[in-house]
Every structure is written in structure tokens, then in C-alpha cells.
Amino acid sequence: MTKKGRRKHIPQRTCVVCRRSFPKRELNRIVRSPEGEVFYDPTGKASGRGAYLCDDLACWEKAVTGTFLDRALKTKLTPAQRAALKEELERRRALVEPPSHGNGS
16 A cells, blocks of 8 residues: 655745745745844855845845845844845846847947
8 A cells, every 4th residue: 555645845935025925945035143144045044034035136126225124134234234135136137137248239
């Protein structure tokens, strides 16, 4: 006799900007550590309060410039923390958009 397999529970999380739900592994975690540092957590396992962003660059843009992360992480992001997250946004943008070759058009 074969054992009936139970479907594994897949945790869902919500993007703090667009409010759409996704499986946790598909979202990007921004964390506020117990020491008050705010950073992008590619592992999704760093200790601290987390906020999730989907892969949509528009959501990243709004999160970096607006107050979505301040509210979700219950802190006020410093200019340095915003700059670090903006670097991650630019890195993601470079992966999506092919580099322009400056042909003067």
C-alpha cells in the first residue's frame, strides 16, 4: 500500500507595495535587524523584522523612495540605508535592461 502524500504547505507573503500575495521564496526580503540595521536579505533567513517586495522594479522604486518600508519595518530609514537599497534596485535594473550603447539617438 502506498502512503497518500500530503501537499507541503507553502508559506505566502505579501509585497508591501502592491499588496499581491506570492509564495515566500518568490519574494525579496528586506530586514531590520535587532541592532536597527536595514538591509536586503537574499537568504530570507536573517533575524529581525522582515518586509517583502516582489520582483517588479516599480515596487522596488516606490519602496526605496516612499514610506512603505518605514511603515512595514516600524523604523525610519536613514539616507545611508535608502542608498544601499537603491544600489540593489540599480543592480536589479541592470539585470533587466540591456546596457545602452550611447548611439546618440
